[in-house]
Amino acid sequence: QVQLVESGGGLVQAGGSLRLSCAASRSIFSFNAMGWYRQAPGNQRELVATFTSGGITNYADSVKGRFTISRENAKNTVYLQMNSLKPEDTGVYYCNAHRNWGSYDYWGQGTQVTVSS
Secondary structure, X not given: OOOEEEEOOEEEXXXXXXXXXXXXXXXXXXXXXXXXXXXXXXXXXXXXXXXXXXXXXXXXXXXXXXXXXXXEHHHOEEEEEEOOOOHHHOEEEEEEEEEOOOOEEEEOOOEEEEEEO
């Protein structure tokens, strides 16, 4: 059973920064892709940033230039550095790990990010 544990959420003022962490219970190389999604109240879950095992990154247009996804292989950890935060970035942020075989997704429990204006 794979576990993804997020941390680093919180309350921050607009223009501030936060760094989210996602610790996986197994090597991140065992997944075909990992990334971050978010869900605001009343909205569907949406992609924020992802990277593939081949190193290709993808960002939502709304976060390009402000957010950076990275990984620390030795710690099986994925990060999301969020700068210049806006109130519309508020939501629950979920870590995701995707396995192509069987098209299976693992999810963390989520961490709340609240950006005040």
